[in-house]
Amino acid sequence: MNDNKTSVYLMPGMAANPSIFDNLKLDPDKFRVHHLKWFQPDRGITLEDYAKKMCAYISDEEPVLLGVSFGGILVQEMARHVRTKKVVVVSSVKSERELPKRMLFAKYTKVHKLLPTGLVNNVELLAKYAFGETATKRLALYEQYLSIRDKYYIDWSIDNIVNWKQKEVLPNLLHIQGEKDAVFPIANISSCIQVKNGTHTMIIHRAKWFNENLPTLILE
Secondary structure, eight states, X not given: OOSOOEEEEEEOOTTBOGGGGTTXXXXXXXXXXXXXXXXXXXXXXXXXXXXXXXXTTOOSSSOEEEEETHHHHHHHHHTTTSOOSEEEEESSOXXXXXXXXXXXXXXXXXXXXXXXXXXXXXXHHHHHHHHSSOOGGGHHHHHHHBOOOOHHHHHHHHHHHHTOOOOSOOTTEEEEEETTOSSSOGGGOSSOEEETXXXXXXXXXXXXXXXXXXXXXXXX
């Protein structure tokens, strides 16, 4: 389409659905917004091949790919197979060096394989995995956002996060990180745009900041 609009594809984080972007408002005169959804990974599929499959849902040339958390890792993998205008990662990491020590520990000890992921229908536990916080105060809210409860998908996601192999940062990447992110602590992040008091769920709870700043950051 030659209407000068910038196409933006939004990828939610682990176990989350596109409703996490409900409060994100991008001017429809400037942006064409698409929502990507997680699909069930085939047994044994690599993250690279999963990313290639997800690229089939990209129908615009040189779009902006925005991913949250594990979705941020996925859009970086997708950018290897489609030309992008920009890649935006939110509450995520842009290289394996930025993974927290506990994840690096899990990589070498395989301790993550002992996590009780069979209990993923327990939303409180799932929120702990996906958002890095307890859900007791926001249980109904997280029931809405965290709709993917398949054990294999959760195991596959956690395994691909702790074993992610990316040494070089993509050249056209923009990284937005909350100062109080409990999943990917900002102390491990080399360079990024910092959101004051932002947590791992800031795409939901700090939507006002994104609405005020994201359009300029995408287009600059």
